[in-house]
Amino acid sequence: xxxxxxxxxxxxxxxxxxxxxxxxxxxxxxxxxxxxxxxxxxxxxxxxxxxxxxxxxxxxxxxxxxxxxxxxxxxxxxxxxxxxxxxxxxxxxxxxxxxxxxxxxxxxxxxxxxxxxxxxxxxxxxxxxxxxxxxxxxxxxxxxxxxxxxxxxxxxxxxxxxxxxxxxxxxxxxxxxxxxxxxxxxxxxxxxxxxxxxxxxxxxxxxxxxxxxxxxxxxxxxxxxxxxxxxxxxxxxxxxxxxxxxxxxxxxxxxxxxxxxxxxxxxxxxxxxxxxxxxxxxxxxxxxxxxxxxxxxxxxxxxxxxxxxxxxxxxxxxxxxxxxxxxxxxxxxxxxxxxxxxxxxxxxxxxxxxxxxxxxxxxxxxxxxxxxxxxxxxxxxxxxxxxxxxxxxxxxxxxxxxxxxxxxxxxxxxxxxxxxxxxxxxxxxxxxxxxxxxxxxxxxxxxxxxxxxxxxxxxxxxxxxxxxxxxxxxxxxxxxxxxxxxxxxxxxxxxxxxxxxxxxxxxxxxxxxxxxxxxxxxxxxxxxxxxxxxxxxxxxxxxxxxxxxxxxxxxxxxxxxxxxxxxxxxxxxxxxxxxxxxxxxxxxxxxxxxxxxxxxxxxxxxxxxxxxxxxxxxxxxxxxxxxxxxxxxxxxxxxxxxxxxxxxxxxxxxxxxxxxxxxxxxxxxxxxxxxxxxxxxxxxxxxxxxxxxxxxxxxxxxxxxxxxxxxxxxxxxxxxxxxxxxxxxxxxxxxxxxxxxxxxxxxxxxxxxxxxxxxxxxxxxxxxxxxx
Numbered sequence: 001x002x003x004x005x006x007x008x009x010x011x012x013x014x015x016x017x018x019x020x021x022x023x024x025x026x027x028x029x030x031x032x033x034x035x036x037x038x039x040x041x042x043x044x045x046x047x048x049x050x051x052x053x054x055x056x057x058x059x060x061x062x063x064x065x066x067x068x069x070x071x072x073x074x075x076x077x078x079x080x081x082x083x084x085x086x087x088x089x090x091x092x093x094x095x096x097x098x099x100x101x102x103x104x105x106x107x108x109x110x111x112x113x114x115x116x117x118x119x120x121x122x123x124x125x126x127x128x129x130x131x132x133x134x135x136x137x138x139x140x141x142x143x144x145x146x147x148x149x150x151x152x153x154x155x156x157x158x159x160x161x162x163x164x165x166x167x168x169x170x171x172x173x174x175x176x177x178x179x180x181x182x183x184x185x186x187x188x189x190x191x192x193x194x195x196x197x198x199x200x201x202x203x204x205x206x207x208x209x210x211x212x213x214x215x216x217x218x219x220x221x222x223x224x225x226x227x228x229x230x231x232x233x234x235x236x237x238x239x240x241x242x243x244x245x246x247x248x249x250x251x252x253x254x255x256x257x258x259x260x261x262x263x264x265x266x267x268x269x270x271x272x273x274x275x276x277x278x279x280x281x282x283x284x285x286x287x288x289x290x291x292x293x294x295x296x297x298x299x300x301x302x303x304x305x306x307x308x309x310x311x312x313x314x315x316x317x318x319x320x321x322x323x324x325x326x327x328x329x330x331x332x333x334x335x336x337x338x339x340x341x342x343x344x345x346x347x348x349x350x351x352x353x354x355x356x357x358x359x360x361x362x363x364x365x366x367x368x369x370x371x372x373x374x375x376x377x378x379x380x381x382x383x384x385x386x387x388x389x390x391x392x393x394x395x396x397x398x399x400x401x402x403x404x405x406x407x408x409x410x411x412x413x414x415x416x417x418x419x420x421x422x423x424x425x426x427x428x429x430x431x432x433x434x435x436x437x438x439x440x441x442x443x444x445x446x447x448x449x450x451x452x453x454x455x456x457x458x459x460x461x462x463x464x465x466x467x468x469x470x471x472x473x474x475x476x477x478x479x480x481x482x483x484x485x486x487x488x489x490x491x492x493x494x495x496x497x498x499x500x501x502x503x504x505x506x507x508x509x510x511x512x513x514x515x516x517x518x519x520x521x522x523x524x525x526x527x528x529x530x531x532x533x534x535x536x537x538x539x540x541x542x543x544x545x546x547x548x549x550x551x552x553x554x555x556x557x558x559x560x561x562x563x564x565x566x567x568x569x570x571x572x573x574x575x576x577x578x579x580x581x582x583x584x585x586x587x588x589x590x591x592x593x594x595x596x597x598x599x600x601x602x603x604x605x606x607x608x609x610x611x612x613x614x615x616x617x618x619x620x621x622x623x624x625x626x627x628x629x630x631x632x633x634x635x636x637x638x639x640x641x642x643x644x645x646x647x648x649x650x651x652x653x654x655x656x657x658x659x660x661x662x663x664x665x666x667x668x669x670x671x672x673x674x675x676x677x678x679x680x681x682x683x684x685x686x687x688x689x690x691x692x693x694x695x696x697x698x699x700x701x702x703x704x705x706x707x708x709x710x711x712x713x714x715x716x717x718x719x720x721x722x723x724x725x726x727x728x729x730x731x732x733x734x735x736x737x738x739x740x741x742x743x744x745x746x747x748x749x750x751x752x753x754x755x756x757x758x759x760x761x762x763x764x765x766x767x768x769x770x771x772x
Contacts, residue, residue, distance in 0.1 A: 043144040044164040049430050049478045050153060051488035051527030051541055052146035052162070053582050053595055055079050055634065055650075059141050059168065064693035065685050067730055067744035067765045069180055069199055069220070071132040071140065071165070076728075077681045077697055078145050079634050079650030081161070084125060086757050087224035088182060088197045089268035091296060091352075092129040097160030098147060099599045099628040099656055101674020101704065102755070103607065105129060106550050107160040107574075113167055113276075113290060115358045115376045120157065120411055120468070121442045122552035123605060123620075131378065133272055133294040134356050136218040138176055138201050141168035148578050148597070149545035152474040152490030152525050153417070153434065156545035159576045159599070169212050169278055170205035175772040177202050184763035186225040188752060189247045189259050190305045197222035210280040218272040227264030227757050228346060229718045230304075231257045232320065232327040233336045239328040240321035243313055245305040248325070252712035252720040258322065259718065260315065260338065261304040263346025269297040284365045290358045298350040302343045302392065316340045316391040344388045344395040349453070352406075353382040370419045377412035388452045401452025402461055406444050413438035433475040440468045442551035459506065466501035466514065466551040470494055476525070484531040492523045496548045501555045501569060514555055514569040521546045521573070539582045547574040553605055553620045572603040572622050590637035598629040600659075606673065606708060623661045623708070626672050630654030644689075649682035658708060670710040674721065678702035695730040706756065717754060724753040740769045 045054040055078050062074045072083040072093050084102040085093045094105035105128030110117045112135045122128035143165050149158040178201040185194050198221045205214040234248060234256040246258040271294075278288045306313040306320065315338030319328040327336040358376035363369075383406035388395035395401075417434035421427055444464045447457035476490030501514030527541040549571040582595040603622040636648040656672035671677075683697040704721035706712045715722035730744035743766045750762040 043142070044166065045144060045146050045151075048153065049432065049476075049488070050146060050151040051478075051525070051529075051539075052148055052150050053539070053541075053580060053593070054144055054146045056142055056144045062137075062140065062143075063740075064687070064732055065683060065695040065697065065730060067728065067742075067746055068137045069182060069197065069765065071135040071137050072130075074137065074140060074143055075145075075163070076699070077648075077683050078143070079681065080147075080632060080652040080679050081145060081163075082679070082701065084755060086227060087184075087195075087222065087266070087760060089220050089222035089224070089266075089270055090129075091131075091133065091298075092126050093132060094125045094129050095161070095163065096674070098597060098630060098632070098652060098654055099672075099675060100160045101672070103674055104160070106157055107547060108163065109154060109157050109161075110163045110165070112165040113288075113358070114360060114374050114415075115290065115356060116378070116411065116413060116438075117165075118157070119378075120438070120440045121409060121550055123550045124552065127552060128550070131294065131354065131356075133270060133296070134274070134292045134354070134378075135165055135167065136201055136203070136216045136272055136274060138178060138203050138218075139167040139214065139216060139274070139276075141166045147595075148541065148543060148580055149523070149576060150488075150525055150527055150541040150543040150578070150580070152476045152492040152523070153432065155436070155438075155470065155472065155492075155494070156523060156547045156573070156576070159545050159547050159574070159578065159601070167214070167276065169276070170207050170214065171212075173206045173772075175202075175204050176769065178767060178769040180765060180767035182222075182763055182765045184225065184760055185750075186761045188226075188758055188761075189229065189249075189262070190245060191226055191262050191303075193225075195223040195225055212278045214274070214276040216272070216274045218270075220268060220270040222266075222268045222270075224264075224266040224268075225758060225760060226262035226303075227266065228262075229259050229758075230261045230263060230338075230342045230346075231259050231718065232315075232338055234258045234325050235328065236324065237326040237328050238321060238324055240319035240326040241308055241313075241315070243306045243308045243315070243320045243322050245307045246320065246322045247305065249717055250714055252706065252714050252717055254714050256325075258320070258325070258327065260306050260320070261302060261343060263300070263302040263343060265301045265303070265346075267299050271295040285361070285363050288358075288360045288362070290356070292356040294352075294354040294356075296350070296352045296354075298348075300346060300348045300350075301396075302346045304343060304392070312393075314338070314343050314392040316342075340391040341389060341395075343392040344390060347392070347396055348385055348387040350385045351382060352380065352384070355379050355381055366425050368421050368424065372417045373415070374417075375412070375414040377410065379410040380406050380408065382407055383409065386449070386452045395452075398451050398453045401449050401455075403447045403449050403452070403457055404444065405447065406442075408443040409441060411438065411440040428480050430478040431475070432478075434473070436470070436472040436474070438470050440551060442466055442555070460504065461506055462557070463502065463504040464552070464555050464557065466498060466555045468496065468498045468548065468551055470496045470548065486529045488525070488527040488529075490525040492525070493520070494523070494546065494548075495520045496573070498549065498551065498554055501551070503555055503557050505557060510557060517549075517554070517570065519546070519548065519573050521575075535586050537584050537586075539580075539584070541578075541580045541582075543578050545576045545578065547576065547605070549573065549605060556619065568619075568621055571605060571620065574605055575602040576600070589639055591635070593632075593634045595632045596630075597632065598627070600625065600627045621663060623658060623663075623667070625659040625661075626656065627659045628654055628656035628672065628675070630656075642686075644687040646685045646687070647683070649680065651678070651680040653678055661708075664708070667708045670708060671705050673706055673708055674704050676702040676704045676723065678723075691734045693730075693732045695728075695732075697728045697730075698725065699728070700725045704755075715754065718758065719756050720754045721756060722753045724751055724755075724759070725749070726751050738770055738772060740771070742767045742769075 100107040106123035360374040362372040388401040390399040472494040474492040497518040580597040632652040656675040727748040732742040
């Protein structure tokens with residue numbers, strides 16, 4: 001599942017040449033086994049001489065080993081990477097890294113052909129989810145993940161990792177049609193159902209002279225398991241309306257609860273349309289345009305478990321009682337009633353139409369100079385979420401509600417890069433440098449409406465908006481100062497500002513224009529690589545990176561009873577110092593790497609709990625310092641015991657702790673939220689011939705905490721963060737040169753676990769593909 005760096009390929013080529021020269025026809029035949037020797041194309045890091053530990057997966061590997069319905073599935077077995085995909089078609093799927101959890105989406109950067117898919121308008125697992133829907137899985141040529149902020153070519157958001165999705169271009173006429181069907185069997189609490197999803201994909205491409213193009217379309221119709229549950233306290237008290245159907249449980253900090261229903265049962269109708277055109281202006285100069293549209297129509301429903309007097313009951317505004325346990329407590333002055341909108345808040349209609357455009361002009365002379373210009377823009381043409389505010393069941397058909405709009409939210413960037421090779425390709429110096437500009441815009445008004453189903457907007461309920469902008473210049477030199485030594489020295493200067501911030505809320509009243517912010521740091525980078533032996537390389541890297549606050553972090557507002565507060569519109573940038581020492585060993589048909597890494601972040605931006613107006617609430621604040629240290633091992637071996645059997649996998653241990661927090665000192669010494677101690681994968685793929693590939697894979701992740709004080713000690717419940725061990729299987733068969741069929745099972749062992757939300761249980765995928 002991993003890719004060997006080209007800096008080591010000359011070693012493997014020499015070994016193969018010697019092997020072939022000393023043997024006869026048998027060795028020549030064995031050389032054709034070369035999935036490990038061929039290794040496909042070099043990674044983005046290799047092509048651009050970037051000093052980062054890189055792991056990759058290619059199109060052939062994805063097709064053989066992964067049950068892919070969404071692009072994010074292709075990341076599944078990469079070392080120490082988790083994409084929080086709650087269900088098929090999820091649009092809120094941030095990427096975790098070695099030292100950052102799913103609530104830190106802005107600590108990684110995900111690109112597709114140089115287009116930024118990570119929305120740097122937020123740093124969370126909602127608005128910050130990468131826009132994977134802009135990439136059709138069938139387009140993917142390879143995925144490269146570069147760990148750590150060790151390259152000056154990337155912004156400080158590379159603290160965790162940079163993922164580059166490269167899509168392919170045709171060399172002749174190609175056409176592909178693919179249909180896939182998925183069934184998930186889900187059983188939890190009083191829910192037991194099968195949720196089906198279907199996908200249809202079509203691609204058409206050609207190369208005519210100097211012009212090549214792709215046209216693609218993808219349609220997905222998916223149904224999710226419940227994403228959320230309605231819970232109330234469970235206390236030994238006989239008060240309240242008699243009900244049945246409630247399920248006894250405990251919440252993540254161990255308090256007894258009743259689970260009384262399911263919400264967030266989503267159906268997605270999604271369409272992705274894409275065009276990619278490349279024109280070779282000359283043999284060394286190419287212009288490329290990419291345009292995409294992502295259309296998403298989501299509806300969400302709910303179901304109550306409760307029954308009262310023989311009828312479905314939603315408990316609106318009442319205290320419930322089942323078997324002598326109630327949501328009331330005689331010792332409390334205020335009883336826990338079922339909120340009037342406890343269920344209706346999980347009913348919504350969500351419509352979004354997004355567009356993306358990019359243009360690049362790139363030279364590839366492999367001479368003294370090469371250069372590239374690239375620009376992109378991602379825009380929310382429409383984003384409308386309609387939700388009722390009344391009580392169920394009447395609310396489902398209409399009535400008062402809210403409409404959240406995000407039309408006008410956008411981000412874009414422009415980059416000019418150049419490479420200077422004073423001694424030519426392979427010379428002592430390879431100098432790259434560039435200039436960068438980006439802007440992110442958040443526009444998020446929430447309107448009241450008289451009819452949430454079809455009505456128009458009436459009065460403004462709340463509004464949050466603002467902009468951020470970054471200008472940067474960078475330089476980096478890859479210096480081969482001795483036969484077996486290479487140093488990469490670089491620095492990045494960034495000038496960042498946040499402006500036009502505004503918060504409004506009707507009740508409690510707030511209407512404030514937030515102060516502008518600015519910061520202009522320099523981030524130095526250093527990496528040193530030593531070829532210790534013909535098949536060993538040792539690399540040490542050190543890098544500083546500044547991750548600037550996103551608009552949403554700066555200008556979010558928090559309501560506490562009758563008080564509304566904008567807790568901190570003056571957040572400081574995260575200041576990270578990262579290091580890694582990597583040892584990598586390569587042999588003819590395998591590799592092994594072990595990395596010791598660490599990270600210290602001052603002014604870490606993490607959601608934590610503090611008192612506002614006497615109430616305990618959570619919001620983003622700067623934490624004085626967090627520190628992570630860990631070790632990672634990655635292996636890959638082909639032809640294990642028998643010809644065609646490939647084994648690969650990884651295991652990572654990390655200890656991520658809060659070192660200093662003056663605002664909330666009880667967090668000191670606690671684990672950083674949503675970062676597990678252990679994460680591991682193992683993949684076995686057997687290819688007895690060119691037609692068949694069979695894969696069995698396992699994924700493991702350890703226990704996590706959701707709060708910075710680590711008070712949530714019970715993970716196996718809704719809103720808990722439980723560890724998991726799941727197995728996946730896939731069988732792919734190439735019927736002939738045109739037809740391919742595959743069947744696979746994810747979560748084969750049907751492990752039931754929560755990462756705040758309930759995650760998918762056993763699911764079966766069947767697919768059929770025709771390629772011309």
